[in-house]
Amino acid sequence: MHKVVNRSLALRLAVAAMMMGAAAQLAAKPLVVCSEASPEGFDVVQYTTAVTFDAASETLFNRLVEFKPGTTDIQPSLAERWEVSADGLTYTFHLRQGVKFHTTGYFTPSRDFNADDVLWSLRRQLDPAHPWHDKTSIGFPYFESMAFKQLLKSVDKTDDHTVVITLTRPEAPFLRDMAMAFTSIYSAEYGDQLLKAGKTAELNSKPIGTGPFIFQRYNKDAQVRFKPNPDYFRGKPPADALIFAIATDSNVRLQKLRANECQVALYPKPDDVPSIIKDPNLKVAQTEALVTGYIAMNTQHPYLSDVRVRKAINMAFDRQTHVDQLFGKGNALVAVNPYPPTMMGYNTTNRNLPRDLDQARALLRQAGVPEGTVITLFTRNGGGPTNPNPRLSAEMLQADLAQIGLKLDIRVMEWAEMLRRAKKGEADLVSSGWAGDNGDPDNFLTPLLSCEAAKNGENYARWCNSKFQQLITRAREVIDNDERATLYSEALKVYDDDQPWISMAHPKVFTAMRDNVEGYVISPLTTNNFATTKVK
Template sequence: MRRCLLSLALCLPLHAAASQSLVVCTEASPEGFDIVQYTAATTADASSETVFDRLVQFAPGSTRLQPGLAESWSISDDGLVYELQLRKDVKFHATPWFTPSRAFNADDVLWSFQRQLDPNHPWHKLSPRGFPYAESMALGQLIERTEKLDEHRVRFTLKHPEAPFLADLAMGFASIYSAEYADQLLKAGKPEQLNREPVGTGPFVFERYRKDAQIRFRANPDYWQGKPAIDKLLFAITPDPNVRVQQLKAGACQVAVYPRPTDIAALRQDPALNVLELDSLLVAYVGINTRHPPLDDVRVRQAINLAVDTRAYLRAQYGEGNASIAVAPYPATLLGFNDKLNPWPFDPEQARRLLAEAGHKEGFKLSIWTRPGGGPTNPNPGIGAQMLQADLAAIGIKAEIRVYEWGELIKRAKNGEHDLVFMGWAGDNGDPDNFLTPNLSCAAAKSGENQAGWCDKAFDGLIREARKVTDPARRAELYRQALAIFHEQAPWIPLAHPKQFAALRKGVEGFQLSPLGSNNFSRVRVLP
């Protein structure tokens, strides 16, 4: 008899890898299914990549834009007006809790955006988490009007040009909801169901969710891009990367996302598995809460950066060749990377001098926040936190490690309760702005999404100007200036730009890693 390897109330038989089903071992529970409230990649995988579609989408495995629910668009010469022609006859999901009476149209687009942007919209105040992307990207100050021209045409009018706007429309927060379903929930007094029982136009229909155990979907038979090849999709929530690998080898799942980089060499030796690898748009970092003294002193933040042996951290967490050392908030492959910047050296002696200069010769106490389990930007949270703790102790800073479940960590960090917090970010649209504005802008500091709570007026002005400029050379120069300020002010401990991996059982075809860090299974086939 086969021994069950899962400790999460889920034990799947070996024959679960039937040709019409796919089981994915994933790293964490979603925060919810109303994607506009959240930013975690696991939440995107369970909602925007399965249940929902957007007006514009990224070509599989790339950052190239292509039509989505909008089949075409035009942009005015001044860059202020975007008109989009919507697809016709796109159906919303029919579920036990909702039966649509009409196809997708312009009303759904207006509802999806005005809900986030209009304080007077009946749904605007019904989001317990707010709208982190819309708030941190200051979309309310960007979009002047969203208009319905007819049933299948919409117009966005901007207050100023925004270079990444079209790419922004392909991000998860721009997912299109059913206005009819929302009206039904509001009339029934059950708006919270939008986050529990999602309805979209995407490739998979949500069926049910058992917290910390599994999420079940079925193929959308009416999907506008064609019914997926797999009839059933199941996410087996498996925070422990060791268990994910065990389940994959046992055949209880056919895909294991986010394996530990240090396990990759061994996985490649298994003849039953294929390992995918991609240079993704990822950054791992520790956010330094500049709202908490003495972390509001730039000398203290610089001392912390000098105290960390980043190269030793990379070797322990990722192994050889599986990550590059981070200098800036985004990888060197993106526009405007400042190649004149160097990683902080490992210099505890200079760190102690800076602490003494700042009046902390005897050190001080702080907290290090991390999560259980592990993912692509933090493969082994326990080891990483202990290494940081030891490095800080060497310069007189006594650090207490606190471990929180992912959803709780995000909520508390947004409230600014932490001192240092291990975080990661996957670029959502291939534009530098997506790393800077959501994570480091003054608007993001106000909303709480900027875990450093850092608001530098010069930095903020540069990135706002870069969004308005369409000339790539000018944008690049503005970003280089902004990155120089970031480096000098040190609101983060930049750690690594990890590669992305996934391990698949042989017979799984059509799955592509995305440089944006998300996982989409709509084109996957499982051979018998």
């Protein structure tokens, strides 16, 4: 009798163990994300695009401070705490101990993260004498556009776990700036290894960080594959693999989602959202994101250097029809200023020029623009949050400009190619968009419209206005939010007077996913972090 009971108990225990093992296997599944474009590379400080940040800074790297998921609020990351001096010039960061860098087939760290890694990562961009400063073909566009070369006086350590950053002037958004991708922390040890081996280019193709995922491989225009970091200081991610499946067409991304070939589809077209919501197998996350869609007008090109021509183009543009056709009614606000109305200093007195074709033609005649003048527009080959249908958008603008005697030559190209050529100033018009990286107005105005950004090409309008520059520089230095708001409002009036852009839209942002996806948090900054996301 006892033997039968024991055999029965042993059998039940064995079955239970098998079921638990199977459940554990089912609990951790690959997470496939249908992404809208290929990352430009993985040395994230060389780039400014959201798609590259998703595939590099959000997966592979950490920063001293980071944004709380779904917010623009700061929380500790590689720095556990910090102090700021009374004059606002000195920031002392106390570093987290025991953080591991990734171990891969091409690098095995011999030590944990420490202050030397912070110094390497920031001094590389700051100091022309740093051995890695000249090891990029395009420099450090975000660091330069944000005027960090002028802002950072020094980056030093007092011991292995304490870093002191001294500024040349107070900078109100500094902590938020330090949560952005271009301040990501690299392994100084890995940098030294590559430099000694003469393989510095591999920093962009074989990345090492402290982030939630470890890089495995990248097939351009097809797939990026990561595995979870078992030593991640916030805990191993629940997905047993993270795969970015690249599909530039939003219709293809949605088809793959419905077929369960991916479990998350980024940036569905707004007019597809109602059908996604009705599908019992799918769901949608949405947010009022800090996003602007715009067309930059190259103010250094013939004719477009004349504000009358820029005003004529703005007067011909049928904004409301454009926004309704692209985003669907209720899914986007018509843009007036370079950033959304929820942000500090938004100028409520600015108004878009009324659509007036006769006045637009008169302005072109006054500026001496011949009938039939051809201007070029660069746009991308796939849709994203700031422009879900670039081809349609371009053709609608083409029809508007034809009514005032201008011919629009539409050049559609792959995303990275468009950015490269736009930064060189080749186009008359560039269809682009921007998602705020830190929730501060400065993050729209300095990278996109400052004189420094005009020099390095990130300011596609090549617009440099001294009065505008003085106002935004002063606004960065002021701590009082009311005073900052006043300065930004004045700067936006200068922008409105000079018309360097066609301001288009502030759209809502959507993410579609399978119903069994858990732990994803949509961000108003439009970054996508999958460290806590899993497929049930």
